[in-house]
Each structure stands twice: as C-alpha cells, then as structure tokens.
Amino acid sequence: MALYLDLIHTFCQTFERFELKRIPRSNNEEADQLAKLASSLTTIRYRSIILLTQEHSEIEEAMKEVLVSTNKPCWKNGIEAYLTTGSLPLDKKEARAVRVRAARFTMIAGELYKRGFHNPT
Numbered sequence: 001m002a003l004y005l006d007l008i009h010t011f012c013q014t015f016e017r018f019e020l021k022r023i024p025r026s027n028n029e030e031a032d033q034l035a036k037l038a039s040s041l042t043t044i045r046y047r048s049i050i051l052l053t054q055e056h057s058e059i060e061e062a063m064k065e066v067l068v069s070t071n072k073p074c075w076k077n078g079i080e081a082y083l084t085t086g087s088l089p090l091d092k093k094e095a096r097a098v099r100v101r102a103a104r105f106t107m108i109a110g111e112l113y114k115r116g117f118h119n120p121t
C-alpha cells in the first residue's frame with residue numbers, strides 16, 4: 001500500500017488538482033471481481049468480458065432442497081443415557097464399550113463434556 005501511495009504522490013505533482021478517496025471493501029466487490037477476471041486472462045490477446053446478472057440466488061434454491069434427519073443414532077446417545085440414568089444396552093459387549101467410553105466424559109447441565117487432564121470432574 002505504501003508503494004501505491006508513493007506512486008500517487010509522484011503522479012499528483014503533474015496534475016493541477018486531484019482527490020484521493022478510500023472506498024470500503026464492501027463497495028468495491030464488483031471492481032475486485034472484474035480486476036481478478038481481467039488479470040487471469042493475461043494469455044488471451046483479445047479479451048471481452050461478459051457481465052451477467054443472476055435473477056435469483058442459487059444458494060437459496062439449494063437450501064430448499066436440504067433435508068436434515070435427526071433420527072439417526074448418535075455415538076453420544078448411549079453415553080448420555082448411561083451418565084444420566086445409568087441405563088446400558090442389553091448386549092454385554094456394547095454395555096462394556098459404553099461404560100469404558102463414558103469414563104472419559106461427564107454431564108454438566110444436561111450437556112456432554114469430555115473430561116480433561118486438569119478438570120476431572
């Protein structure tokens with residue numbers, strides 16, 4: 001930025017009057033995109049830039065199609081059930097695995113937290 005400022009100071013001496021304004025980045029997005037596009041086309045001799053305006057957002061259309069399913073069993077469910085109510089799965093291997101994993105966790109205000117070295121609560 002300092003190099004640009006030095007360059008401006010050398011050019012301003014050749015003009016009778018000039019004005020320097022700072023344009024916020026939020027107001028300069030289109031110019032930035034246009035500059036990036038122009039600089040990426042250095043190998044093309046005759047450049048033409050076509051500006052297209054999008055009628056609607058692609059993201060909003062994609063968001064309408066997203067379906068979130070929360071009915072899948074989560075690895076936390078067994079640990080949370082064991083720590084809050086003491087209930088274990090009927091299968092002995094699964095019950096042992098839940099007890100072993102639950103030893104590394106704790107429930108605080110209904111939330112599952114991993115026990116730390118300095119915070120073994």
